[in-house]
Amino acid sequence: MAAPLCLFLKRPKLVWLFTCIVTALTFLISVLLLQQVITHGTLVYELGGWAAPWGIEYRIDQLNAFILCIISGISAVVAMAAHTSLQKELSKDRHIYFYMLYLLSLTGMLGIVATGDAFNVFVFLEISSLSAYALIAMGNDRRALWASYKYLIMGTVGATFILIGIGLMYQMTGTLNMHDLAQRLPEVSQTRTVFVSFAFIVVGVCLKLALFPLHLWLPNAYAYAPSIVTAMFAATATKVAVYLLIRFTFTIYGLSFSFTTLPLNILFLVLGLTGVFVASVAAIYKNNVKHIFAYSSVAQVGYMIVGLSVGTAAGLTATLVHIFNHALMKGALFLALAGVMYRLGNVQLSGFQGLGRQMPLTMAAIVVGGLSLIGVPLTVGFISKWYLVLAVIENGWWPVAVLILLGSLLAIVYLWRIIEMAYFKPANEHSETVKEAPFSILIPVWILVIANIYFGIDTRISVGIAQSAAQSLFGITP
Amino acid sequence: MLIGHYNYWVVVALMMLGFFIIIAHGNLIKKIIGLTIFQTSVFIFYISIAKLDGGSAPILAEGVSDYSNPLPHVLILTAIVVGIATTALGLAITVRINEAYGSIEEEFIQKQDNQT
Numbered sequence: 001m002a003a004p005l006c007l008f009l010k011r012p013k014l015v016w017l018f019t020c021i022v023t024a025l026t027f028l029i030s031v032l033l034l035q036q037v038i039t040h041g042t043l044v045y046e047l048g049g050w051a052a053p054w055g056i057e058y059r060i061d062q063l064n065a066f067i068l069c070i071i072s073g074i075s076a077v078v079a080m081a082a083h084t085s086l087q088k089e090l091s092k093d094r095h096i097y098f099y100m101l102y103l104l105s106l107t108g109m110l111g112i113v114a115t116g117d118a119f120n121v122f123v124f125l126e127i128s129s130l131s132a133y134a135l136i137a138m139g140n141d142r143r144a145l146w147a148s149y150k151y152l153i154m155g156t157v158g159a160t161f162i163l164i165g166i167g168l169m170y171q172m173t174g175t176l177n178m179h180d181l182a183q184r185l186p187e188v189s190q191t192r193t194v195f196v197s198f199a200f201i202v203v204g205v206c207l208k209l210a211l212f213p214l215h216l217w218l219p220n221a222y223a224y225a226p227s228i229v230t231a232m233f234a235a236t237a238t239k240v241a242v243y244l245l246i247r248f249t250f251t252i253y254g255l256s257f258s259f260t261t262l263p264l265n266i267l268f269l270v271l272g273l274t275g276v277f278v279a280s281v282a283a284i285y286k287n288n289v290k291h292i293f294a295y296s297s298v299a300q301v302g303y304m305i306v307g308l309s310v311g312t313a314a315g316l317t318a319t320l321v322h323i324f325n326h327a328l329m330k331g332a333l334f335l336a337l338a339g340v341m342y343r344l345g346n347v348q349l350s351g352f353q354g355l356g357r358q359m360p361l362t363m364a365a366i367v368v369g370g371l372s373l374i375g376v377p378l379t380v381g382f383i384s385k386w387y388l389v390l391a392v393i394e395n396g397w398w399p400v401a402v403l404i405l406l407g408s409l410l411a412i413v414y415l416w417r418i419i420e421m422a423y424f425k426p427a428n429e430h431s432e433t434v435k436e437a438p439f440s441i442l443i444p445v446w447i448l449v450i451a452n453i454y455f456g457i458d459t460r461i462s463v464g465i466a467q468s469a470a471q472s473l474f475g476i477t478p
Numbered sequence: 479m480l481i482g483h484y485n486y487w488v489v490v491a492l493m494m495l496g497f498f499i500i501i502a503h504g505n506l507i508k509k510i511i512g513l514t515i516f517q518t519s520v521f522i523f524y525i526s527i528a529k530l531d532g533g534s535a536p537i538l539a540e541g542v543s544d545y546s547n548p549l550p551h552v553l554i555l556t557a558i559v560v561g562i563a564t565t566a567l568g569l570a571i572t573v574r575i576n577e578a579y580g581s582i583e584e585e586f587i588q589k590q591d592n593q594t
Contacts, residue, residue, distance in 0.1 A: 119553050122557070146587055149575060153513060157497075157513070160520055171527045
């Protein structure tokens with residue numbers, strides 16, 4: 001879209017303004033699109049004027065439009081803080097490339113969500129991930145390079161798995177259009193080829209969404225990338241992968257195939273819950289605050305997958321709401337960390353001593369985000385936990401509900417370590433000069449924090465859309 | 479049956495070879511080579527499913543009634559481009575890893591990371 005233009009604008013500040021305007025416009029368009037879809041139903045745009053089964057189409061239904069809004073909204077807010085944060089973390093001549101890659105990966109993610117063509121998914125996936133690898137490699141620490149390399153290997157293997165799966169599907173049905181696939185697959189759903197293609201796609205997507213035990217690339221990649229990149233990807237990239245999983249398991253293969261013919265729900269349930277616990281425990285023992293939140297991202301992905309595994313409209317609603325809410329809270333947390341990074345130069349836990357008094361607004365944002373992560377009432381985290389537990393209990397899985405709540409307790413442990421450091425320890429001698437983060441970072445942080453609280457109290461918008469999107473998916477796949 | 483579909487056997491063999499190299503080798507360049515082999519096997523797979531015995535190129539001509547399916551070829555053209563981009567980026571990162579760590583052996587890099 002607008003990414004190549006960035007190269008022509010030579011001054012970083014101009015490029016930054018341009019990025020902000022573009023992302024804000026994208027967000028506006030997504031919101032309008034969502035309204036259109038809600039009032040008029042599914043929208044279809046045929047690329048190049050070729051009709052659907054032959055040409056490539058963009059197909060926007062409520063689920064897409066909802067995810068599009070989340071991604072573009074977060075990226076617009078994050079872009080606002082980018083300029084200030086980058087000044088400390090990136091040499092000046094690289095700023096232009098940063099914005100270019102930022103927009104490219106945004107394009108890729110929006111493309112994955114918007115498209116109605118299975119092969120197109122692969123192409124957009126590679127666009128967004130290639131720019132993601134490059135963005136992560138921009139981190140100051142040399143470990144960023146190593147993390148980026150690992151991510152590249154894992155991510156490419158995942159994408160190639162998806163490619164194999166799509167190829168096998170095409171072999172069986174002769175079509176790449178998602179809608180068409182959904183209609184033709186049931187005829188051949190008992191063949192081994194389709195089973196194999198499904199397995200390849202699920203493993204490939206799970207690599208991308210960092211489901212335990214395929215999450216190993218994520219913590220380092222998030223911890224050593226520039227803070228802005230972390231804020232952007234933590235809030236959006238895994239969400240896109242979860243969307244893909246929903247798209248493939250629910251729309252294309254159909255619920256009865258994924259969950260009845262194959263025992264995917266049990267697999268997801270077990271892996272999701274193990275992910276929650278292993279990642280939360282890992283987070284407790286980490287000393288780099290970015291590491292802590294990165295592991296907690298893996299745990300949150302676990303919750304989303306548990307929601308999927310329930311296999312009812314209520315479960316799917318919980319997953320969608322959690323996608324929305326997790327984007328808000330992780331965006332706020334990592335952006336606040338970008339503020340800490342700006343003043344301190346690192347985010348080691350020991351450096352947080354006494355920050356509660358020196359950077360009150362930033363730390364307050366982290367506390368609110370953290371409470372939301374735990375699931376305290378009046379924050380968005382509570383809403384998603386509430387719906388998740390409701391969906392699980394509706395299915396009669398009492399032990400699972402208990403485990404979910406235990407998982408939240410683990411979140412309290414690792415967040416308490418940060419809060420204790422920030423509020424109850426005296427300040428370090430050398431950090432006494434540390435001041436509040438600059439306003440250009442604080443404003444985006446607080447936009448997200450206030451959104452956290454607002455959507456935690458007034459759930460009509462987020463839950464309403466998620467519910468109707470989930471129900472419409474179940475309408476297609478009875 | 480087994481011999482007739484020998485191209486699929488080649489695909490599976492290449493795929494496993496490539497995957498094995500990615501997992502087993504500690505050298506970053508070798509890992510990328512493995513990745514490329516892995517991707518190439520998928521390209522061959524796509525081309526295989528498009529081929530029809532005795533089919534010709536999809537150009538309207540007299541006396542020809544069977545055509546190979548051109549769509550997978552087009553898809554693979556895109557995938558090859560993506561593959562090249564991935565390889566290039568991977569190699570570029572390897573160069574910078576070499577500058578930063580002075581090595582492209584996985585064990586060596588991991589050891590340096592553990593010290594700091």
